[in-house]
Amino acid sequence: MSTRQEHDLLGTREVPADAYYGLHTLRAAENFRVSRHQVHPELIKALATVKEAAARANLDLGYLPREKGEAIIAACQEVARGELAGQFFLDAFQGGAGTSTNMNVNEVIANRALEILGLPRGDYTTIHPNDHVNLHQSTNDVYPTAMRIAAIRLLLPLAEELARLQEALQEKEAAFAGILKIGRTEFQDAVPVTLGQEFGAYAQAVARDRWRLYKVEERLRQVNLGGTATGTGLNAPLKYIYLVNDYLRRLTGLGLARAENMIDGTQNMDVFVEVSGLMKAAAVTMHKIAGDLRFLSAGPRGGPAEINLPPRQAGSSIMPGKVNPVIPEMVNQVAMQVMANDMVIAMAASQGHLELNAFAPLIAHALLESLEMLAAAARIFRTECISGITANAGRCREVLEQSPVLVTALLPYLGYEKATEVVLEAEASDRSIREILLEKGFLTQDELESILTPAAMTKPGTLKPVNRRQQDPEARN
The missing domain is CATH 1.20.200.10 (Fumarase/aspartase (Central domain))
Structure with a gap:
């Protein structure tokens, strides 16, 4: 496998020649091999969009030459569409507050931009992950x-x-x-x-x-x-701060706004x-x-x-x-x-x-x-x-009518003593509440049918109580 050399503050390492990622990504991949969970692809896409907003602002303000800026923007758009997904394989659990993921995106965008310009990957003197892709940014705001x-x-x-x-x-x-x-x-x-x-x-x-x-x-x-x-x-010019947020709002179509207190937005989650x-x-x-x-x-x-x-x-x-x-x-x-x-x-x-x-x-x-x-x-x-x-529906009705609590809905029509009598007999004889009520003559079939309806039993209040005093001679004495 052919390789290219890249260096950082820790020294020089070989990176696969065909890789869009660079040395920082390579070290992070070695350091954080702890799970099978990779950085979420939506986070990668969002980072690429942030990078595009930054590139557009820096291009407009003259901080990036047009050719470089346009190549970076094109590379950002590819990553934001989910392309080059195989270059983003870092473990989700990583130290550094997200620096490794930010650098992974910076390196992939830089090398893809170099390729767009017809230059070899790793030619960071032309487009550098930090100096150009990460210009006027920090992991801590991006x-x-x-x-x-x-x-x-x-x-x-x-x-x-x-x-x-x-x-x-x-x-x-x-x-x-x-x-x-x-x-x-x-x-x-x-x-x-x-x-x-x-x-x-x-x-x-x-x-x-x-x-x-x-x-x-x-x-x-x-x-x-x-x-x-x-x-x-x-290190971020004031005009850039306003412009980058304007671009981000336009690129995402979201109602994003710069935080009034950016220190708060950096510190607190x-x-x-x-x-x-x-x-x-x-x-x-x-x-x-x-x-x-x-x-x-x-x-x-x-x-x-x-x-x-x-x-x-x-x-x-x-x-x-x-x-x-x-x-x-x-x-x-x-x-x-x-x-x-x-x-x-x-x-x-x-x-x-x-x-x-x-x-x-x-x-x-x-x-x-x-x-x-x-x-x-x-x-x-x-x-x-x-x-x-x-x-x-039949099972629902069966379970309801076998349950002693059906009598609770009949309290206004029976009174507490008769209701208790019905419950005890139903439990002792293993018969339904309806059967006991009819047998004892406490309510008629028509009365039961009018009472035991969804409307009568599941809404506030009751139907007009049955006047048992007119039917019971003992009750009139």
Whole structure:
């Protein structure tokens, strides 16, 4: 394999001649071989866009010769489109506050720009990764800015997926509106609800999560680009600071704005904690819904079996005919990972010291992973599970009428003493509440049918109580 020589402050090394990356990337690859997780591609694309904005500003202000500037811009655009992806292989867990990733991008852009000019890779006297591609920049303003751009680009699709999930749940709310069933609190029988009401509550919870995540995008728009090493803007001309942010806003199409206090934007990463916290809330909601669906579909003989989840694959290597709730189980696991990532992000953000947070790579990895995973989980949950759910209306009615708590809805018509009598006899004889009521003559069939309806049993208040005093001679005495 042919090589080229590159040097840095630690000495000279051989780099593959056909590599777009350079010596800094090579050393980082050797130093940080700790996981199979690579830097997220959206972060790389965002960094390339930041580099293009910087190149355009420097070209306009005369800090880059036109030929070099245009070559750098062309190379930035290629990387931002996802090209040359094989040159970005660094481990996500790296020291240096993102310097290795920034230099990886600088080196790839520099060498691709050299190639565009017809020059050999590694000819850094013409286009240098630091002097030209990184001109008027620092990792400490470029990397946090790219984190925000990448987060916004993944956050908006997540909010859209949650909106679609909400709509799918609302469709089930309407479809199941007339199906009366037993409500449960603490896994014990409670007063009746409709299956539609349960799905309506799920939809409302998802709606809150969707709206919160949609709104928090505003907090990510404040960037510290132009602040260079500590947010003071040292070595960055004032005209460049204004112009680079203008270009970045145009290139991304996002409502980005220069932070009023760029030192704050360089030091602090609490905005990512906020975004992660709202993602955790959405993960909690999805985890709860998935758990409920697993319970309500449990069976088909030994559990509630009130709903049917669409079968997606055979569930056992030894038990023929078994089908597991694999989609909700996947959602549960993604939700757990998002919750774990939230703790990681909080810990890493809290460990920033003085003018910089050295653990930005960990925050970037955990945040972008959560954004991408949660959006995918919401999409699959909707298309492969929620949309295909059907109800077992007969089973819902059967479980409800066998439960003693049905009497709670009949208290206005029976009174406490008679209701207690009915419950005790039903439990002792293993018969239904309806059967005991009719046998004792406490209510007629028509009266029961008018009372035991979704409208009567699942809304505030009661129907007009049956006047038993007119029918009971003892009651009139």
